[in-house]
Structure formats: C-alpha cells, structure tokens
Amino acid sequence: MTRAMNMSRLQKMVIAALLCAIGILIPLISPIKITLDPMSFTLGSHVAIFVAMFVSPAVALCVELGTTLGFLLAGFPPAVVLRALVQVFFVAAGAYWLRKKPDTLNHWGSMSLFLLATGLLHAVAEALVSTWFYFGGSIDQSKGFFTTIILLVGVGTLAHHVVDFVISYVIWRPVSRIVKIPTSVRFQKVTKSAEH
Secondary structure, eight states: OOHHHHHHHHHHHHHHHHHHHHHHHHHHHOSOEEEETTEEEETTTTHHHHHHHHHOHHHHHHHHHHHHHHHHHTTOOHHHHHHHHTHHHHHHHHHHHHHHOTTGGGSHHHHHHHHHHHHHHHHHHHHHHHHHHHHTTOSOOTTOHIIIIIIIIIIHHHHHHHHHHHHHHHHHHHHTTTOOSOOSOOOOOOOHHHHO
16 A cells, blocks of 8 residues: 555545534534424534535545434434434435546536435435334324424425535535545536636
C-alpha cells in the first residue's frame, strides 16, 4: 500500500470521526427543533450523514452508525434511537448510488430522482419503526394512525430529508473544491461559457 493511499484512508477516517461528532452534537444543541408528538424535527440533524454520503459509502455508514450510537448514549427514547438506526437503509443505498453515478448531483433531473428515492426509503423505514411503537402502545394514538404515522412520521420525514439535503448540498459544493481526497461526488466546474 502506498503512502498516498494510507494518507487518503487516514483523512477519510478523520472526516468520518468529525462528521460523527457533528451528527451527535446537532440534535443535542440545535436551537431549531420542532416537536409534533411523536416526531421531533431538528434542523440539520441529517447534514453530517448526507455529507458523509458525498464522501464515500464507508464514511457514510460509519457516520450513520456513529450518530445512532450517539442518540443511544445521550439517552434518547428507544423509538428515536431505532428511527436513527433504520436510516442505515437510505444511507447505504444513497452512498452506493453516488459511488456508481458520481455525476448525479450535477444534473437537476438525476439529483431530484436521487432525492426522491432516498427520501422515500428514509420515510418508509422510519414510518415502519414508528408503526411498531404505535401498535405497541408507546406512541399516543389519539390523533389516529393516518395523522400520526403517515403524515407526521412519513411525510414529515420526507420534508425533513429534503431540507437537510439542500443544506448539505449548499455546504458540500464549495467544500468539494478544496477537499484533496477522492470522494464519490465531485461537482463539474462552471465555465464562463456555461454561465451564459
């Protein structure tokens, strides 16, 4: 193994560790939290995961599992921890998609398809976990299944997914120009002729 490969792996490990720390801190310290029982939406809570997906599948999975462990260690309720854990499905699918098709985020059509597919996978997984808690009696049933699980958890998760993706995209686009390690997503450079 060459020295450059070792350095690249070390850099990715450091990035994964930093993103794990960010992923754990955001839900704990974010001032923007919306609570609609049984859901709570913390602005930016998926940003570290999305940025990790842009780097590589291995980094994405490490950050996803690290942030889930953070929720567990921070004492969040089991429903929240399991909702965090099932995000591994959309993270794995999305990270491998970006690895196979690194130009996905350079075109509105492919980016929209990516966002919709990963968002639906995210929403369905969290709705299924919440359904288990709903019928187990751990979630207030006074609003009914449709409002609680389909609207609040399903549609709410999809909306949260889209907002956090946009934040991640806006952050990663300029950062990707200075990151020197190989990543899954590299944006095309905008030329003067492409701007007109």
